[in-house]
Amino acid sequence: MDSSYAVSINKAINTQEVAVKEKHARNILILSLCKGAHTFWAAVNRLPLSSNAVLCWKFCHVFHKLLRDGHPNVIKDSMRNKADLTDMSRMWGHLSEGYGKLCSIYLKLIITKMEFHIKVSCYDCNVAL
Numbered sequence: 001m002d003s004s005y006a007v008s009i010n011k012a013i014n015t016q017e018v019a020v021k022e023k024h025a026r027n028i029l030i031l032s033l034c035k036g037a038h039t040f041w042a043a044v045n046r047l048p049l050s051s052n053a054v055l056c057w058k059f060c061h062v063f064h065k066l067l068r069d070g071h072p073n074v075i076k077d078s079m080r081n082k083a084d085l086t087d088m089s090r091m092w093g094h095l096s097e098g099y100g101k102l103c104s105i106y107l108k109l110i111i112t113k114m115e116f117h118i119k120v121s122c123y124d125c126n127v128a129l
Contacts, residue, residue, distance in 0.1 A: 005031045009043040013058045020058055025065055032070045037077035040066065050088055053099035060106040067113060075117050085111055
């Protein structure tokens, strides 16, 4: 895995309750255009997303940007992780405090978006209706 890609992912998706820096999100987007989503998922699968709600929320935010503005193959590359996202949404849905419920809802939105764009491939991911 490219070290600059891993550094950008680790700096963007962390446990600090501050906004994701745009430069790190932009680096992830640019590198995904070159390398696809496989490298993104290789780095993200090492993060403890199920143990920290802030980390999960930041992952959702960055992944949503990647789906919206990244390479068109990001959705296809990410569908193999749909079951993990569904399980994580279910797990966070059981928590009523903090970011837990928000993470659950955001993950459901992302899964629905992925399913829609797989089913109806004539729309770009960044289309606003």
